[in-house]
Amino acid sequence: MSGRVFALSDGNSFYCSCERVFEPALNGRPVIVLSNNDGCAIARTPEAKALGIQMGDPWFKIRDHATAAGVVARSSNYVLYGDMSRRVNDVYRRYARDVEIYSIDESFLDFTGDADPAGQAREMRATVRRWTGIPTCVGLGPTRTLAKVANHLAKKRPELAGVCDLTEPARQDALLPTVEVADVWGVGRASAAKLTAIGVMTAADLCAMDPRAARGLLTVTGERLVLELRGILCQDLELTPPTRKGIAVTRMFGRPITDLDELLEAVASYVARAGEKLRQHGLASADMTVFFHTGAHAAGPPRSVSGRAALWTPSSDTTEMIAAATVVVRRLWAPGFRYAKAGVMLDDLMPAGSATGDLLAKVDPRREQLMAALDQVNRRHGRGALVPARAGLTKRWSTKADMRSPAYTTRLSETPIARA
DNA sequence: TCTGGGGTCCTAGGACCC
DNA sequence: TCTGGGGTCCTAGGACCC
Numbered sequence: 260m261s262g263r264v265f266a267l268s269d270g271n272s273f274y275c276s277c278e279r280v281f282e283p284a285l286n287g288r289p290v291i292v293l294s295n296n297d298g299c300a301i302a303r304t305p306e307a308k309a310l311g312i313q314m315g316d317p318w319f320k321i322r323d324h325a326t327a328a329g330v331v332a333r334s335s336n337y338v339l340y341g342d343m344s345r346r347v348n349d350v351y352r353r354y355a356r357d358v359e360i361y362s363i364d365e366s367f368l369d370f371t372g373d374a375d376p377a378g379q380a381r382e383m384r385a386t387v388r389r390w391t392g393i394p395t396c397v398g399l400g401p402t403r404t405l406a407k408v409a410n411h412l413a414k415k416r417p418e419l420a421g422v423c424d425l426t427e428p429a430r431q432d433a434l435l436p437t438v439e440v441a442d443v444w445g446v447g448r449a450s451a452a453k454l455t456a457i458g459v460m461t462a463a464d465l466c467a468m469d470p471r472a473a474r475g476l477l478t479v480t481g482e483r484l485v486l487e488l489r490g491i492l493c494q495d496l497e498l499t500p501p502t503r504k505g506i507a508v509t510r511m512f513g514r515p516i517t518d519l520d521e522l523l524e525a526v527a528s529y530v531a532r533a534g535e536k537l538r539q540h541g542l543a544s545a546d547m548t549v550f551f552h553t554g555a556h557a558a559g560p561p562r563s564v565s566g567r568a569a570l571w572t573p574s575s576d577t578t579e580m581i582a583a584a585t586v587v588v589r590r591l592w593a594p595g596f597r598y599a600k601a602g603v604m605l606d607d608l609m610p611a612g613s614a615t616g617d618l619l620a621k622v623d624p625r626r627e628q629l630m631a632a633l634d635q636v637n638r639r640h641g642r643g644a645l646v647p648a649r650a651g652l653t654k655r656w657s658t659k660a661d662m663r664s665p666a667y668t669t670r671l672s673e674t675p676i677a678r679a
Numbered sequence: 680t681c682t683g684g685g686g687t688c689c690t691a692g693g694a695c696c697c
Numbered sequence: 698t699c700t701g702g703g704g705t706c707c708t709a710g711g712a713c714c715c
Contacts, residue, residue, distance in 0.1 A: 294701035301701065317700035335701090362697045447695050478707060480695085501705090509702060556700060602702090672691090 263492060264376045264399060264426055266368040267406040268351060268383070270344075271394045271414070273364035274302035277343045278333050280392035289330045293318050296513050297334055340364075346391045354383040359496040367403055367496055377424040384421055400425040403494055404487035407444040408435070408462055428490070435463035435488070445484050450477050462488060502608070503540060508533045509602025515557065516598045522551060523588055529603045530584045534577040537605060543573035543612070544605035547580060549587045554599030562598075564591040566671040575611055591671055 270276055274292040279285045289306035293299065299317045300307075310328050312321060318332065325332065344363045351358050355368035370376040380397040387395050398409025405425045412434060413423035425431050441451035443462050453476055459465050465473070466488035473481035483493040508529040516522050526549060537544060550565035566587035574580060584603060 296699080296701085299700050315700075319699045365697075445695070449694060477694095480707070504705075507703060511699095511701070514698065554700080599700095 262371070263401055264370040264373065265401070265403050265406040265496070266355065266370050266376065266380055266397050266399050267361075267365065267403070267410040268368060268380075268387075268395050268397045269365040269410060270347060271396060272302055272304045273344075273393070274335060274340055275304045275307075275333075276393050277336075277340050280343065281339070285331055289325075289328065290333065291325070291330060292333050292335050294335060296511060297332075298511060300332075301335065343391060343393060347387055347393055347395070350383065350387045350390055353386075354379055357496055357498055359498060360500075367406065369496055370399065376426065377422060380422045380424075381420075394421075396421045396423075398423050398425065400431075401490040402487040402492050403496075404444055404484060405431065405490065408438055408442075408488075411438065411442055431466075431490070432463075435466055436461050438462035440465050443484065443488070445480060450481070453477065503542070504608065505604055505606045506533055506536050506540075506542075506544070506608065507602060507604040508536070509600065509604075511554075511600045512598070515554065516601075517594070517596070519589075519592050519594070522592070522598060522601065523585060526551070526584050526588050526601055526603065527581045529601065530580050531577050533603050533605055534575055534580055537575040537608075538611070540608075541611050542608045543575045543610070544608050545570040545573040546605065546607040547583060547587075548604040548606070549584050549591075549602070550604075551588070551591070551598050551601035553596050557597055557599060559597050560595070562593065562596045562673070564593075564671065564673045566591050573607075573609055573611070587671070 272290075275285075275290045278290060278292065287306070288304075289310055289312075290304045291300045291307045291312060292302040294301045297318050299315050300312055300321070301314070303312050303314065307325075307330055310325070310330060312325060312330065322332075340363055344360075348358060348360055348366055351366055351368055355370060356372075357369035359367040361367055370379060373379055376399050380399060384395050384397055387393055396410055396413040398406045398411065398413050399422070400406035400409050409423040409425040412425075413419050413421055416423070423434075425434065438461060440446055440454050440459055440461055441448075443465060446454065446465075454460075454465065457476075459468060465485060468485050470482045470485045473485045477484070487493050510525070510529065512525065516525065530547075530549075547568045547570065548565055549568070550563070552563035553559065553561050568583040568587050570579070570583060
């Protein structure tokens with residue numbers, strides 16, 4: 260046993276609950292919150308679930324039936340949800356020694372060493388409700404995975420009154436057989452299919468599995484899962500948020516796009532938004548991927564393309580990034596398709612303006628030669644002297660293909676779309 | 680001239696999460 | 698006509714080097 264006690268607390272139907280806080284008339288009524296463009300349902304109250312509305316149901320398909328049944332639909336308001344999330348976490352911090360904010364509506368709490376974790380969880384839950392208006396459920400366990408399972412049970416079993424305690428092995432033995440393996444955190448559709456095919460149907464079955472066999476079937480992720488279900492800690496709380504690895508802005512269009520200029524305009528606005536995010540975090544990126552594709556459900560020929568632009572120096576400059584994105588889009592463009600979605604992703608993030616020339620020497624012994632060559636290229640493109648940002652990039656710069664290219668290199672690819 | 684093995688880095692793609 | 702928008706981690710395989 261780890262001796263640790265973790266709690267997972269999350270807001271019930273969080274987005275819907277936030278809407279109810281500011282509009283109490285919605286209490287007791289079936290409520291759903293819709294995604295961008297009011298595309299589909301992304302949050303549902305129990306009353307809405309009882310009417311058969313599924314996660315991800317397209318609004319245009321269920322609108323008639325839902326409104327007739329008295330369902331209230333709201334467009335999403337992420338500023339509001341973010342603010343409510345902050346308030347809820349402020350309450351958590353009064354009860355837990357440490358808090359890891361896992362998502363907008365879920366946090367892992369460290370209750371290790373507390374005399375009565377379950378009693379504390381009940382009190383915390385009541386306080387959150389009283390101070391913020393948000394109903395929550397809490398799961399307790401010696402590992403994060405068991406705390407997740409406990410939280411799942413707390414939500415599903417009304418008799419538990421919103422708190423499920425799986426810290427004791429006896430409770431684990433009693434309850435794990437009642438949890439379907441697909442409901443274990445980390446077991447998705449593909450893994451669930453593999454597991455049930457060999458007769459592993461419940462969380463208890465998975466717990467009893469040979470860890471090596473789990474690794475063979477599901478890689479290290481599966482092995483860790485088995486150990487964590489047995490109460491052996493594999494992942495502790497992450498108290499300092501890890502630095503971001505990528506920034507993405509992607510959108511479905513409200514209607515299909517068939518015109519290049521329209522697509523360019525959309526992509527430019529996504530790039531501008533991505534640049535804003537970049538500067539907000541004080542970061543820069545030299546690795547941009549742009550993609551667009553037709554709708555998965557739409558009529559007409561399918562097409563999905565993407566292209567990467569490697570910028571010479573890491574940038575967060577909107578004009579520069581839009582120029583690169585425009586080149587990629589033009590090269591990928593083909594008429595005759597009804598494009599439904601596009602996006603831009605920035606990877607290889609690093610602090611803006613970080614300049615450490617000595618890294619280059621470590622990576623490539625032909626430093627002098629390389630520096631001279633890169634300097635020439637940079638001057639030719641009006642970029643002034645070379646400012647290498649970090650080691651990983653020097654490799655890319657040093658290839659011959661990159662030397663010949665103008666401000667950036669592009670790589671394009673097309674992937675088939677699977678049609679149902 | 681012929682030949683192999685090991686290490687590292689990078690990339691694409693799958694799977695999963697909320 | 699209309700079906701979300703972010704993220705992370707892991708692995709396999711190729712390129713490259715010694």
